[in-house]
Amino acid sequence: MGPEGKTLLNIIILGFGFMFMFTAFQTCGNIEQTVIKSFNSTEFHGSGYTSMAIIYGVFSASNLIAPSVVAVIGPQLSMFFSGLVYSGYIAMFIHPYTWSFYTASVVVGIAAAILWTAQGNLLTINSTDATIGRNSGIFWALLQFSLFFGNMYIYFAWHGHVHISDEDRQTVFISLTVISLVGSFLFFLIQKPDPEATPSEASESLLQTESTERASIVKALQLSVTKEMLLLSISIAYTGLELTFYSGVYGTCIGAMTQFGEDAKSLIGLSGIFIGLGEILGGGVFGMLNKCNRFGRNPVVLLGLITHFVAFYLIFLNIASDAPIAPEEGTHLQAYITPSVEVALLCSFLLGLGDSCFNTQLLSIVGFMFREDNGLPGVTWCACLPQSITAALAFFYSNYLLLHWQLLIMVVVGFLGTLSFLVAEWVVVSSRRDTDYDSI
Template sequence: MDRDLINVFVLGLSFMFLFTAFQTNGFIQGPMIDSINHEYGKDQYGANTFVSMCLIYLIFSLVNWIAPAFVKLFGARISMIVSGITYILFVANFLWPQAWLLYIVSMIVGFGAAILWTAQGYYLTVCSTEKTIGRNSGLFWTLFQCSLLFGNIFVFVYFKDMTGEDIPHSTRTITYIVLSIVGSIGIVTMFFLGSPKSLQSQESIESSGSFNIIESIKESFALLSTRRMILLCITFWYTGIELSFYSGVFTTALGRINSLDKDGGNAKKYVGLAGMLIGIGEIVGGLIFGILGSKTVRWGRDPIIVLGYFIHMVSFLLILINFPPDSTISETVKKSAYIDPNLTIALISGFLLGFADSCYCTQCMSILGTLYADNSAPAFALFKFFQSIACACAFFYTPYFNLYIQLAILAIFASIGTLTFVIVEWKLRRDEHINLNNDHRVHQS
């Protein structure tokens, strides 16, 4: 089997295990913190999940400016292993719930996330060619998003018989022990990442230069000054807003609508199920776009982005009519939705959110791997900078803006971000067509 394809498979597998821990925690973090606050009292604990997530993505965005230099110094594999450990620290902190500790590890994992995703983007690019980048992006995304499926299967099965409005202490403890172990398996798997064919030796991905922060920032700013990167950054910004929505806001709001549970009045038990449906949507999208990866380059990425746009609009509409507007700003939902909250509609909305997100993220990775194949680390760092700063902003305003306002913000940025991506894609295809014609004329002459 192709060595680079094996590397991409191992990369996806390691992220699957690591993010089974982290992303599953992201979906249940809101309900978990609500339960801890009820058990200990807000005077003793008083943590806020949206403050935690805001800190993560704020630090994430800032560290992205120096992340390429870090990856250049230590290499992709070591960078991913070290930063992966910060994810385990974050998950394990819930075994000893302290608000100050939560906020500290939130900042630590924000630092690690910037390094991890810059290294991942670089490694995926050097393991790919222009013809295989679509396939490899789809394969990685599919394996990566399996984390949502497996982690939330565990949560749903373990939580389904839960009674009362809160998650018991014993349930929380076992959940985070399991997630910490699974995440650690992902870090161990990273040790098996091999040297891409495009690199001469393993040392070239372990250490490839000096730690020059100033040069790293200059490269990123130089890239940011180009027209196509400015346009793409608007798309990146939208992916950050919708990431915050499906990974934290949607499931937190769902867990507060106890009328969704007709039996026991505890909707928190359905958070894992909703996470599973989001994960299935992500996996289906990754499989489709992975299988059609070679055709994506020929047809263009814009049809997939436009498909994601319309699916997102449908999911936002379903959530608008099904969820009460105060479900994002209050632990106790008092207002009513346009219809009686329906679990089936909520789960369908989750699937659509996941599928549409895979449309955007796989194509963003694909276009960066094509446009910046020779200098991918700064490009992926900018992608994650704008995505994470948008995510931090979204988590900051979440406790203050009701659901309807948040959906309006999503719809506006979805429209603008889709348009800017299409403009860049059309320009890229036009340039490729001109180059092919020029080459053809040269050969004829």
């Protein structure tokens, strides 16, 4: 197998590993607030929203140390051990205690920073300028199959269940734990790319020296304050807000709608499936479009904004305002139209499609801008930090804010984030043209 074939296989294995891991973890995040409301124990006082806020808050802080960990033990082992921590968090739901719930949340936040730093490192050292867009799209599409399979299981397992029993919960989380472990062990199949496939000899040699730990942190701090990265940080921050909404809040809203009948709980799984379909379609189509970058990344990002705005408006009309914070028995309020399952699932699809528009283009532009530097694990820190901070904030305020206020926040930040991306893309394209001109 040639160098390009080996690197493509590495990307596919990476995608499948994340697909198994996040089949478990994203399904867990989608249902945990609903599960916790149904958990019959006077000793447990946890909140799924608070847990996810802790995860993303610790994730934000841990991004400072994650490059050092990846530089010392390598991306492969970093992802494996992080995967084991994810599995432990999921297994905790088999019989949760408040102390173990929040302790596991803190540890997963640290593991998440290491996992995604290692992922960004592996993605870029297995890519070239010509293949970074394709590889980003392949990875993103495979990752989003996790939404499809995990939530399909939830839909059939909970069909017709008005209340989630202890047996229901334990069966689901034992299965998800096993699935997560499979993903972790898949990372051992990734092979080291040939030297000619890596971004530069300087990056490769630096990774093999003792100075890597310090260099990666310094480089990450330098890149985080560049003009392009500061512009992109608003777009990245928006992805944190909408990630919170589609991965934790929207499913809880659907499950709380008593007007959807006795299938409301199983509709959480069906909603996740439609989000996954949107993500897979967008990851496949828009990732591949980067190979034919005739019109640039801006049209895809604009499509993502329009798609999300349509989804937000329909959700505003269809879902009751108190649905995110409704008790176990659900909400009896009605929004502005008669609640429709079909409209709710259409919005799920649009949320996934819009999210893939933003994320495929952000992965592409960050990898493109910092091509030579992305062999350093610290570079992923730049992209992770704004998203993790806003995701933590969004999960925190989801405990308190009604639905329409959450939608308004996303509309404002999404609009500003899109404008900043358009400017960043223009700056990147202009600088590349100047570089090409100077080299003539």
